[in-house]
Amino acid sequence: MSGPGAPDLATDLTAAVDAVPPPVIAQTMGEYWRTWLARVRGGDAGALPVVVALLAVTIVFTILSPNHVFLSPENLVNLFDQSAVFIVLAFGMGFVLLLGDIDLSIGYVAAIGGIVTAQLVQPTPNVPWPLAILAGLAVCALIGLLQGSLVTRLRMPAFVVTLAGYLIWFGVMILLLGTAGGVGVTGSQANQQAIYGLVYGYIDPLIAWIGLVVIVAAFATVLWRRDAGRRRSGLVAPPLGLTIAKIVLVAIAGIIVVAICNVNRGRDLPIVGVPYVIPVVLLVLLAWTVLLERMQFGRHVYATGGNTEAARRAGINVTTVRTMAFVLCSMTGGIAGIIYCSQLGGMTTNINGGQLVLYAVAAAVIGGTSLFGGRGRAMDGLLGGLVIGAIYNGLYLLGLPIQWQLIITGLVLLAAVSVDSLSRKSSAHA
Amino acid sequence: MELMTGPTGVPARTTPGRAPAAAPPDEEPLLRLRGISKHFGAVQALYGVDLDLPRAKVTALCGDNGAGKSVLTKTIAGIHAADHGQIFWEGRPVTIRTPNDSSALGIETVYQDLALADNLDIVQNMFLGRERVSGIFLNEDSMERAAAETLAELRVTTVRSIRQPVATLSGGQRQAVAVAKAVMWNSKLVMLDEPTAALGVAQTRMVLDLIKRLKDRGLAVMVISHNLNDVFEVADRVAVLRLGRMVAQADTSTLDRESVVDYMTTGVSSRVVQGPASQRSEA
Numbered sequence: 001m002s003g004p005g006a007p008d009l010a011t012d013l014t015a016a017v018d019a020v021p022p023p024v025i026a027q028t029m030g031e032y033w034r035t036w037l038a039r040v041r042g043g044d045a046g047a048l049p050v051v052v053a054l055l056a057v058t059i060v061f062t063i064l065s066p067n068h069v070f071l072s073p074e075n076l077v078n079l080f081d082q083s084a085v086f087i088v089l090a091f092g093m094g095f096v097l098l099l100g101d102i103d104l105s106i107g108y109v110a111a112i113g114g115i116v117t118a119q120l121v122q123p124t125p126n127v128p129w130p131l132a133i134l135a136g137l138a139v140c141a142l143i144g145l146l147q148g149s150l151v152t153r154l155r156m157p158a159f160v161v162t163l164a165g166y167l168i169w170f171g172v173m174i175l176l177l178g179t180a181g182g183v184g185v186t187g188s189q190a191n192q193q194a195i196y197g198l199v200y201g202y203i204d205p206l207i208a209w210i211g212l213v214v215i216v217a218a219f220a221t222v223l224w225r226r227d228a229g230r231r232r233s234g235l236v237a238p239p240l241g242l243t244i245a246k247i248v249l250v251a252i253a254g255i256i257v258v259a260i261c262n263v264n265r266g267r268d269l270p271i272v273g274v275p276y277v278i279p280v281v282l283l284v285l286l287a288w289t290v291l292l293e294r295m296q297f298g299r300h301v302y303a304t305g306g307n308t309e310a311a312r313r314a315g316i317n318v319t320t321v322r323t324m325a326f327v328l329c330s331m332t333g334g335i336a337g338i339i340y341c342s343q344l345g346g347m348t349t350n351i352n353g354g355q356l357v358l359y360a361v362a363a364a365v366i367g368g369t370s371l372f373g374g375r376g377r378a379m380d381g382l383l384g385g386l387v388i389g390a391i392y393n394g395l396y397l398l399g400l401p402i403q404w405q406l407i408i409t410g411l412v413l414l415a416a417v418s419v420d421s422l423s424r425k426s427s428a429h430a
Numbered sequence: 431m432e433l434m435t436g437p438t439g440v441p442a443r444t445t446p447g448r449a450p451a452a453a454p455p456d457e458e459p460l461l462r463l464r465g466i467s468k469h470f471g472a473v474q475a476l477y478g479v480d481l482d483l484p485r486a487k488v489t490a491l492c493g494d495n496g497a498g499k500s501v502l503t504k505t506i507a508g509i510h511a512a513d514h515g516q517i518f519w520e521g522r523p524v525t526i527r528t529p530n531d532s533s534a535l536g537i538e539t540v541y542q543d544l545a546l547a548d549n550l551d552i553v554q555n556m557f558l559g560r561e562r563v564s565g566i567f568l569n570e571d572s573m574e575r576a577a578a579e580t581l582a583e584l585r586v587t588t589v590r591s592i593r594q595p596v597a598t599l600s601g602g603q604r605q606a607v608a609v610a611k612a613v614m615w616n617s618k619l620v621m622l623d624e625p626t627a628a629l630g631v632a633q634t635r636m637v638l639d640l641i642k643r644l645k646d647r648g649l650a651v652m653v654i655s656h657n658l659n660d661v662f663e664v665a666d667r668v669a670v671l672r673l674g675r676m677v678a679q680a681d682t683s684t685l686d687r688e689s690v691v692d693y694m695t696t697g698v699s700s701r702v703v704q705g706p707a708s709q710r711s712e713a
Contacts (some may be wrong), residue, residue, distance in 0.1 A: 235574050236593040294567045300548075303558055306547035313545045315529070316561030374549035 030239040049419050050367050050383040052352040053412070057387060060210030061394030070394055076263035080257075083389025084277045085340045088430030089360035090367065090381030091288055092332030093242050095325040097364055098292075098305040100373025101158035102381055103326065106146065106333040111173050113299065113334030114341030118183045120177070121191040129194040130302065137334040144330025150321035159325075166353065174349050184346030196340035198280065202273025205262040211279070212254045220247045277339055281382070284335060288328075288378040301325060306374035316394040333360075362387045362409060387412065458521045459484040460650040461537075461619055463504070466515035468501055475501040477674045478515065483619060488651045490665035490682075492658075496696050501652050503621055506534035507539045516644060530645040535619075538612035542623040546608060548597035552589060553577045555596055565658075579608075580614045584643055588636075602633025609640055619650040626660050638664050649698045658687045672697045 024100050039046070061070040069075055089106060096103045105111075117136035120127040127135070143165070150161045177183060186196045193201075203211070223243060230237035259376075261274040292298035303311040304321045341347050365371060366387050367380025391412060395405045459482040468476040477497050481487050493499045504510045506517075507528040517524050519535050520535040526532050532539075546555050553570070556577045561567040578592055586606040589599065596604055605625055612620050622641070625636040641664050644651050657659050661668060661682075668685055670678040676687075677691040693697035 084472070230571060233571065235571055235577075236591055290567075296561050296563055297570060299554060299558075299561055299568060303547045303554075306549035307545070309543070310545040310547045310555075310558065313541070314561050315533075353693060374547070 004065050008345070032239050032242060036404050047368060047379070047383060049416070050380070050387060053366065053387050053416075054390065057390045061390065070397055072265075073260045074261040075393065075397070076260050077265060079389055079393045080278055081343055082393055083385050084199070084281050085336050085343065085394075086359045086363045086388045087281055087357070087382050088284060088336035088339060088383030089291060089333060089356060090363035090369075090385050091284055091335065091378055092207065092329045093360040093364045094288075094369055094376050094378060094381050095301070095329045095332070097361070097369050097371060097422045098301050098373060098376050099325050100305055100323055100371075101151070101325070102361065102371075103147070103158065103165075103329050103333075104160065104357050105143075105164040105169055105353075106162075107356030108169035108173055108330060108351075109140055109143050109168060109330045110142070110175065110333040110337030110340065110356060111347060111351045111353055112169055112337065114216065114337030115176050115183060115347045117172060117195060117338050118341050118347055121185060121189075121195055122183065123187065123189060126189065126191060128262060129191040132191065132195070133338060136338055137331050140337070141327050141331040144327040145323065147330070148326025151311065151326065152322045153317045166357070170353060173351070173353075177347065177349055180215030180382070182346055182348035186345045187428060195338065195342055196275060196345060198339060199275055199277045202261075202271070202278065203279070205231040205273055207259075208258050208262065208274045212258050216247070216254055219250055223247060244293070260426040277342070280335075280339070284332065285382055288332070297321070297324070301403060302374060317327045319429065322404065336360075356391050359388050359409070362416065366412060367422060368420075370420050371417065372420070384416075400401075434534060438508075446486060446489060448522060462521075463506075464516045464518070465503060466502070466512045466517070468505055468510060468513050475674055476505070476512075476593075479671070479674070479676045481669055481676060481679065483650045483652055484667075485618070485650050486645055486648045487558040487666040488645050488653060488664050489667045489669055490661040491654045491669050491671065492656075492690055492694055493651055493671035494659060495687060496673070497694070498674040499671055500623070500676075502671065503539065503623060503652075506532065506619075506621065508537075522618050533615065536615075536617045537619045537621070538615060538617040540605075540608045540612050540620065540622045540625065546596045546604060546611075551595050552581075552592040553606050556614055557579070558611075560615070576614070577610075580610050584610055584613070586610060586640070586641055600633065601629050602636045605629065605633070606640055609637075609644070612689065613644060613649065614649070617649065619652070620644055620677060621652045621654070624656065625653060625655045626655070626657060634660070659689060661690070670694055 022401050051261055056346040058070070060067050064070075080114060089110060093103060093104055101334050113136040115136075117132045119125070120132035120135055121129055147158075147161050147165050151157050151158045185192045188191075223246060227237050227240075231240070257278065258274060261278070262272055264270045266271050266272075292301060300311065300316045300321045303314065304318050311321075337347075340351075361371075363384035365378065365384065366378075367384025369376030369380045369383070369384075388409065391409055392405060393423075395408060451465050461481075461483040463479060463481040465478040465480065466476055467474070467478055479498070479502060481489075481491075481502070491499050492500070501510060505512050506526065508526045508531050510529045517526055524535065526535070526537075537681075547558065550558070552576045557573045562572050562576075564572075573593065581587070581589070581592065584601075585607070589603055589607075596607060599607065608618070609622070609625075625637050626640070628635060638660060641651055641653060645664075645666075653660070653665060666692060668678070668680060669676060670681055670690060672694060675697070677697040678690075678699070689699040
């Protein structure tokens, strides 16, 4: 280890009191860069591994796929659609992982959310689609409340409670689907079309561009005002260059996504536009990021996950925080279930809830969320979900059978968990 | 669990209205315990303990393992409610049954395991559970400014950035953050449980200096310590517990290491210390 920002961590313990640990936030770009390097060396790699993984997966599949079809606009939009389910499941799983818990039932809970919504938009009840979605999410939230209460009030291990939930909600799902064994949302009434259109409905290209400008402008304003205000009042703030870099990065990512989606990818009929599912996923990302990082509840989630005893002594109601994490986990699972329902055109008893759970955990952990609690962001689910989606999609393009998809996804999960464990190990040394 | 409510069904039978034991009002200590008893099932942990904690003084609480130091501290902190006895705060009789009662009076405890969340930064830890919000959002700027002010007042200047996770801090720095967290809330009494137990020489020095600064700010400080070097370095008064009984309570100048050890191990000491100078004789 060298450089001014990186004193040797091993000697730090024995050194004099004024030995300075690596600064976490620096004031200039160069200092920031060195700090970041020190953190990566110290084991806290942040988003680095997942970004590298995403680039590697993209390069490999682009080279290997026939006619390099992986990077075609048609396939990329398809990839976003497929990843959306994994991403939103990972958002949900993130809440319980932050507390060091796990929810094995999220796959079938998601399925139940999708089924409830789909059944409510059938011709007979014909419930307006927003109400149907709310009902689906409410059912999932109740399931989360039940499981969370069992974990916190009866002090049962989350692993066991949600393993039981996995079986119970699997059974309930089959009961709900009845003898037909499935429920579709491809019908012609407006309410079914609205659910189906979540993935297969597209935003008009012009409106998408206008929307992008508005979103980037709003993001830039909020970030700029916050960082500039902190720099002015002498508080710890990221350097000016970093603020600009973040804004530019978001703008470029937005332009790429909208541009790709606005290429005609239809064969016979033109298919153009951003699928609604993309802004929906981003909205969930925004909401959960604000909840976790800008609100008191989120702070308490991190504190409880980092040191439950400290949180309890600080007067935080740890029981409520944990219960709410299960509620939010299941409810977010419900959102994923509705997206899944739209993507498949309906729900059948063939839904593999077990695989969905594993993909949800994998996506969150690959994104950088710790299995040991206390570390993770909603953004991790987005990046990790894209990696899982890209592998799923790429292996399909290569024509590899399902067994290889399973093996390779498992290996990627192992790699991600080993990064998590190693970073814990090296931070324990510090 | 609801936040740490003490064992219910065991109400503290502090009798309000009874006059405090005779003491001139000008010397009324900040906290005065009289006849505090506590048992857990068949085990009697404290037998009628008396303790005075005056303002602007450091009181060391000594005792062998199992003497009842932790139980006494937790009784003052509201984690255990006393079975018998009276507690007077600024001369008024009070009841302390929950940690909230205790912190409402201005009592803060720095526990041995520090109760810091490693994954949160210094500011987040200092405001844990009492975050400042504007509307529904956290007011980070206001919290950061207040945290920086408190750390500066205590002259904790060795941390590079108050936005670094406490996992990256050294033991002494962590202790400093825990102490700063405790004094931030206009607290009048700070209790520190073995504050130097896990620290090296230089870091111990820093924490002891910090304790002296708390005293200079007019706070009553109680330090639980096994380390008699630390006790004689910072404490103005020493209280010794043995098997749940308070066996000695005196100014540091009237004691030396041997007498404290005598009290801790046998409950009595025949040693007579002549004057403040004799405490310097190394044990």
